[in-house]
Each structure stands twice: as C-alpha cells, then as structure tokens.
Amino acid sequence: MNIQIINGPNLNLLGVREKSIYGDSSFESYLQDLRKRYANITINYYQSNVEGEIINKLHEVGFTVDGIVINAGAYTHTSVAIGDAIAGIKAPVIEVHISNVYKREEFRHKSLLAANCKGVIAGFGLDSYRLAIENLVNG
Template identity: 50%
Template sequence: MLGQRETDVYGMQDLETINAGLKTRAHNAGADIEFFQSNGEGELVTFIQQCRKRIDGIVLNAGAYTHYSVALRDAISAAEVPVVEVHLSNVYKREAFRYSSVLAPVCVGVISGFGADSYRLALEALLR
C-alpha cells in the first residue's frame, strides 16, 4: 500500500520505486540485493530464519510488528545477521505506542523519519 496509504505520513513513492533505487545503489557497490515483502508475520519470521548463513544483512521495516512481535525478535536473534530496523515516518512524532520497539534491542541500528531515504540510509550502513 506504500505510495497509496497515508501519503502525508509515508510519502508518495511506492515500494517498487524504492526497491529500484536500492538495487541500483547495491549494484554500484558491487553487492547483490534481494527483496521480500509480506503482510504475514509468520512469512516474515520464516524469511528471516532462512537468511541465516545466506546473506550479509537485512533492512527490515516490520511496520506494526515492530511494537509487539516477539516472534520476529526471536527470528532476528536466531538468524545471526545484522538487521537495521527502518521506519519511513518519525515514530516519535506519532502515537505513544509507536515509541517502543521490541526489535531494536536485537538490531544493529534503527533509522526513522527520513521517508524513502530511510531504506537507502540503512543499506549504506550495511554496505559499510
């Protein structure tokens, strides 16, 4: 729904456009990049678990799961892969329930509030 839903909060760019920019940046850095999107918590858990010993880093926008998914937290811990938690909006300018992340303590960093650039900044951090 990115680019269609709450554009005043999440911006006008759709996920395909963001991914295209990330693909170009990764390619220019000599890195491969893979994309996965799901609205299902279990599918996200499975994907993260499958990343173990297969990839070098994850840029993760877990949306609402950020605030309560112990399953995603456990998957991140078990994968032993550096994960950067990403949010397009500045979660600290929003509702109080968004101020807390159960994922952040098991991630290498959190980037929030830079719109679509949040993804690019996370990729840059992982490339370094």
C-alpha cells in the first residue's frame, strides 16, 4: 500500500509555532514514528506553502497512490481549486486537522475540501494523521 501525506502552509513550522494549538513536535519526527508503526506501508510526505504546488502534487499522485491524507492548513477554508483537484483524482482523500477547527475562529468552520473527501478528522493532534491512515488501511 502506498499513502501520500500532503501538508499545506505553515505546517513546516510544527513544533515551533503556536505550541498551545499545534504541540511541540515537528512533523518530521512524527512522520518517523508513523513509518515505524506502518513499516509495511510506503508513506510519502510532501509539504508546500504554495497552493498551486499542492494542486500539482494532487494531480501527480492522485491516480497512482492508494490514498491521500491532506492537511491543507488555511487553504482548507479558501481554496476552491484544491477542492476541485481532489474531486478530479481517483485516490480517496481524507482531510485532517491537528486542532479542533470547530473550537476556533468562525472562518475555520467551513471546509471547501470536505465535500470531495472520503472524510474529515480534526482535533486529535498529530494523531489525526494516524487515524486517517488507519481508515485508508482498513477501508
């Protein structure tokens, strides 16, 4: 099985920014733990702060991987284009959020991606990614 994780803007700063919301672990250290836990699965990782690069990655892998876990960050709430890219690919996509977006600012309560995703997982910290992978693995 081959899973692609895509992180959007500012998620390269995990472990450094707003620790009270996002925790103090970098994504890279968490990714090492995920890869150990799922040693029989290929987990690819991509992060970009640029909307078009995220769309290009979805197009690149969306017909070949078995599933995609995406945390589009703030683009979740603003990008019709990423939502359209998800709608246009074959791989199932699960939207994840580290924080519980529904306990935050009102604008974060609306996702422009969710309608095109298999599901949404939010509020479980970095464990949101593991929960998404579990769903992709176990269907």
